[in-house]
Each structure stands twice: as structure tokens, then as C-alpha cells.
Amino acid sequence: MIDKMFIGGRFVEASTRETFPSLNPATGEVIGQVPRGGKADVDRAVAEAQAARAGEWGRMSALERGRVLMRIAQRILDDAEELAQLEALDTGKPLTTARNDIQVLARYFEFYGSAADKVHGEVIPFLNGYTVNLLREPLGVTAHIVPWNYPAQMIGRSVAPALAMGNAAVLKPAEDTSYSALYIARIAQQAGLPDGALNVVTGLGEEAGAALASHPDIDFISFTGSNEVGTLIQTAAAHTPVKCVLELGGKSPQIVFDDADLERAVPVIVRAIVQNAGQTCTAGSRLLVQESIYDVCVSRVAEAFARVKVGTPDMDLDCGPLMNAAQRTRVQRYIDDARAAGVPVLAEGSLADGLPAGGFFVRPVMFGPVAPDAVLAQDEVFGPVLSVIPFRDEAHAVAIANGTPYGLIAAVWTENGGRQQRMARAVRAGQVFINSYGAGGGVELPFGGTRRSGHGREKGLLALEEVSTTKTVIQFHGE
Ligand code: NAP
Ligand code: MG
Numbered sequence: 122m123i124d125k126m127f128i129g130g131r132f133v134e135a136s137t138r139e140t141f142p143s144l145n146p147a148t149g150e151v152i153g154q155v156p157r158g159g160k161a162d163v164d165r166a167v168a169e170a171q172a173a174r175a176g177e178w179g180r181m182s183a184l185e186r187g188r189v190l191m192r193i194a195q196r197i198l199d200d201a202e203e204l205a206q207l208e209a210l211d212t213g214k215p216l217t218t219a220r221n222d223i224q225v226l227a228r229y230f231e232f233y234g235s236a237a238d239k240v241h242g243e244v245i246p247f248l249n250g251y252t253v254n255l256l257r258e259p260l261g262v263t264a265h266i267v268p269w270n271y272p273a274q275m276i277g278r279s280v281a282p283a284l285a286m287g288n289a290a291v292l293k294p295a296e297d298t299s300y301s302a303l304y305i306a307r308i309a310q311q312a313g314l315p316d317g318a319l320n321v322v323t324g325l326g327e328e329a330g331a332a333l334a335s336h337p338d339i340d341f342i343s344f345t346g347s348n349e350v351g352t353l354i355q356t357a358a359a360h361t362p363v364k365c366v367l368e369l370g371g372k373s374p375q376i377v378f379d380d381a382d383l384e385r386a387v388p389v390i391v392r393a394i395v396q397n398a399g400q401t402c403t404a405g406s407r408l409l410v411q412e413s414i415y416d417v418c419v420s421r422v423a424e425a426f427a428r429v430k431v432g433t434p435d436m437d438l439d440c441g442p443l444m445n446a447a448q449r450t451r452v453q454r455y456i457d458d459a460r461a462a463g464v465p466v467l468a469e470g471s472l473a474d475g476l477p478a479g480g481f482f483v484r485p486v487m488f489g490p491v492a493p494d495a496v497l498a499q500d501e502v503f504g505p506v507l508s509v510i511p512f513r514d515e516a517h518a519v520a521i522a523n524g525t526p527y528g529l530i531a532a533v534w535t536e537n538g539g540r541q542q543r544m545a546r547a548v549r550a551g552q553v554f555i556n557s558y559g560a561g562g563g564v565e566l567p568f569g570g571t572r573r574s575g576h577g578r579e580k581g582l583l584a585l586e587e588v589s590t591t592k593t594v595i596q597f598h599g600e
């Protein structure tokens with residue numbers, strides 16, 4: 122475990138020499154100390170990023186940049202097991218999930234590495250005697266503030282496209298999960314990424330995070346996390362002012378019509394909410410079921426849900442613990458409040474025997490029917506809690522699906538082709554899955570929110586537009 126920050130190609134302590142502890146969520150035990158970076162460290166990191174832009178990194182051809190990213194991808198794959206073990210220790214997630222996360226992380230560097238020399242400008246027809254070139258250029262210094270739920274994946278998603286376009290990045294990992302970020306920084310350096318092109322400032326959100334978001338010399342902010350902090354980030358960005366991409370929360374619906382292939386749908390529906398213990402922005406936390414199939418569908422989902430098991434990373438079951446004590450308390454309160462309010466429990470998962478007493482485990486719960494406007498059906502619980510809501514017809518399903526402040530992703534389960542297309546258009550979301558959900562990491566697929574789920578796009582080639590800008594060069598040369 123690397124216990125130093127990474128600034129300008131060197132592993133360093135915080136300028137104050139202060140640290141804070143990082144816990145293992147499966148045991149509640151301290152696994153190590155992390156430097157508590159602050160404004161002075163962010164200042165240094167931004168200065169190093171600027172120097173990298175002005176130096177070797179800024180001069181590197183797109184081809185060479187792409188090769189560096191591809192080498193980072195290969196190094197990640199070479200160290201995949203070690204990285205997965207580290208990520209599982211730091212997040213508590215099952216090893217299979219952590220292993221998958223590392224594959225997706227490598228895939229981001231591979232995808233954007235191979236795209237680096239394929240993004241090009243345009244020639245725009247204009248008046249006779251003129252040539253107009255539209256150049257595509259990096260923004261400069263990009264800031265990346267990421268959450269703890271998929272630390273490695275989030276770094277790949279946020280940082281890889283920025284580097285591919287030639288930006289120099291300053292990354293602030295979540296305070297609960299710094300270790301994979303530091304490991305990735307070391308791998309990147311070994312793969313030939315010039316010093317200063319990627320800096321990692323560890324620390325607390327209100328210290329290092331706030332200092333980074335409000336730094337006068339950054340040119341862009343990519344933020345993934347809660348709506349509350351997203352508002353702070355956008356406010357900070359407004360003062361500079363710089364562009365920001367916000368990936369915030371969700372309350373994503375799984376919409377099941379009475380002609381759905383339940384055989385295929387049921388395991389996917391359960392996985393969509395229990396994966397990563399429900400701590401997924403795209404968690405399928407609302408199950409909308411057509412009334413005509415309600416009893417059959419609910420009993421089959423409940424049966425599968427009741428088989429969900431919670432354990433430590435090594436046990437490698439369906440769910441791990443929640444990230445920290447505060448998160449556990451928050452999720453358990455939603456569950457307790459719903460029970461106290463008399464919302465029927467349809468199924469519960471179980472805790473494995475012999476779990477460490479200090480781990481932040483909760484039992485997954487499936488509630489239903491839940492009123493569409495109930496707290497449980499409106500708030501992002503960010504835990505393994507599924508709310509089932511009946512609906513009558515397409516119009517009713519759309520009204521319920523769109524009836525939260527969020528709009529991140531959605532799934533529609535039906536064999537009717539016309540309905541698939543109508544629903545895909547009517548549902549408010551950045552991604553709509555038809556007869557599937559969250560397939561294969563989706564590195565290639567543009568992703569992001571509408572409404573309170575945020576704005577801007579990550580993943581896919583569209584992400585490259587977010588982390589670059591254009592310059593229109595108008596040249597008069599005569600006819
Ligand atoms: P969070 O508290 O918003 O934290 C996200 C990041 O922001 C962390 O690195 C955090 O640092 C930092 N931060 C906190 N306060 C800050 C401030 N004042 N200024 C600058 N940075 C600050 O979110 P979380 O609790 O980690 O994650 C849970 C939430 O994130 C959920 O609501 C979930 O929906 C959302 N999320 C969304 C997506 C998506 O793609 N749309 C993905 C994952 C999570 P510290 O860790 O030090 O506090
Ligand atoms: Mg930790």
C-alpha cells in the first residue's frame with residue numbers, strides 16, 4: 122500500500138505532514154494512514170500539471186500519448202490481481218466485483234489510448250479566398266474529484282479521456298479509498314507518463330477537494346458524487362469560471378411489462394440493486410411492475426432476492442459491506458423508517474455466518490408495494506434496498522419512471538418492439554437499456570445524467586469532447 126501522495130512524479134507527504142486513517146469496511150479496522158492534503162498540496166499539484174503541459178507531456182504527439190495510455194492499460198492488466206485485492210480491501214466489495222472493476226479500469230485506458238490519435242479537427246467551408254480550420258485542443262489542467270463506490274473505475278472513466286486529449290490531471294480520490302489511485306499513479310509513471318501529467322492529492326473533501334475545485338488555475342472539473350457536493354462544485358466552478366461535468370445521483374427504474382421475459386429479467390433486476398451493495402449511482406432501485414403480472418413477477422424477484430448473501434471480500438458473495446459507518450447508519454435508517462411506516466417487506470437477503478463484528482454490513486431488503494411518492498421511492502438510498510411499484514399501462518409507467526428529480530438510467534423489459542422504442546424515448550435518462558441492464562462496463566457508451574442526475578457526458582467518444590475545446594483558425598489567402 123502506497124501511503125504518500127503523488128505530485129510532480131514524486132511520492133510525497135502532505136505539506137502539513139498530517140495523515141488520516143483508512144478503514145477496511147468489512148472489519149472496521151484501520152488498514153493504513155493517508156496524507157491529509159490541503160491547499161498547499163493542491164497548489165503544488167496544479168503547478169506541476171501546468172509545468173507538464175508546458176513540457177514533455179504538452180509536446181508529445183497524439184500517437185505517443187495514446188501509446189502511453191495503452192502501456193498503462195497493459196500494466197494494469199499485468200497487476201490486475203494485486204490491484205483487485207487492494208481495491209477489495211479498501212472498499213469491502215466482493216473479489217469478483219473488484220476484479221471486474223480492474224478489467225474495466227484497464228479498458229478505459231485502452232479505449233481512450235487507442236482513440237487519442239483519432240480525434241481530429243475539421244475544415245469549414247467559408248468565403249472564397251479563406252481556409253478555416255477547426256482545431257481540437259486540450260483544455261489544460263483538469264481536476265477530477267471521484268467517489269468511493271468504484272474508485273478504480275471512476276479514475277479510468279474520468280482521467281483516461283482527459284490524458285488522451287493531452288490535458289494534465291489533478292485527481293482527488295475519496296477519503297475512504299485512496300489506495301488504488303496511488304497505485305495507478307505509480308503504474309502510469311512506470312508506463313512512461315511524464316511527471317506532472319497525473320497528480321494525486323489525497324485528503325478530505327472539504328479541504329483538498331474544495332481547494333482543488335476552487336483553484337484559479339484549473340481549466341475543467343469532472344465530479345462524480347452526491348448532489349449536495351455537486352452543487353458546491355458547480356458553485357466553485359462558477360467563480361473561476363470553468364466548465365464542469367457533474368455525475369450525480371439516480372433513482373433508476375426497472376420497468377417490467379406483462380410480456381417481459383422474466384427468465385432473463387429476474388436475475389438482472391436483483392443484480393442491478395444488490396451489486397456493490399446498492400452503492401451504485403445507476404442502481405436499479407425502483408422496480409416498476411405492470412399490474413397484470415405483478416404477483417408473478419414480484420414472487421419470482423422476491424425468491425431470487427431472498428437468496429442474496431452478504432459477506433466479506435474473500436467470501437465473494439453477492440454483496441459486501443457498506444463503505445463506512447455513516448453510510449451504514451443512513452441506509453439502516455431508511456430501512457427502519459419504512460418498516461415503521463408499515464411498508465410491506467417482500468424479501469430479505471441474509472448475512473453470512475461469522476462476519477466480523479466491526480464490519481458495516483446491512484441486510485438487503487425488498488419492499489412493496491411502495492407508493493411512487495414515498496421517501497423510499499424518491500430518495501437515493503445508496504444501499505441494497507429495492508422498492509417495488511405497480512403500474513397500469515405505458516403512460517402510467519412513464520409518469521412514475523419520470524416522477525423523481527433524477528434521470529440517470531432506466532431499463533425497459535418487454536418483447537413488444539414498438540413499446541421498446543416508445544418507452545426509450547419517453548423515459549428521462551442518459552441511458553436506457555432494453556431487456557438488459559448495465560452490461561459489460563459500458564466503456565464505449567456515452568453516459569451521464571439529465572435533470573438532478575447531473576450534466577455532461579463521460580464514457581465513449583463523447584467524453585473526449587468534454588475534456589477538449591475547439592479553436593477556429595480563419596486564414597485569408599486570396600483566390
Ligand atoms: P460525495 O460526498 O459527494 O463525495 C464525492 C467526492 O467529493 C469525494 O472525493 C469527496 O471527498 C469529495 N468532496 C466532498 N466534499 C467536498 C467539497 N466540499 N468540495 C470538493 N470535494 C468534496 O459522495 P460520496 O458520498 O462519496 O458518494 C455517494 C454519492 O455519490 C451518491 O449520492 C451517488 O449517487 C453519487 N455517485 C454518483 C455517480 C455517478 O456516476 N453519477 C457515481 C458514484 C456515486 P471525501 O471522500 O473526502 O468526502
Ligand atoms: Mg478505506
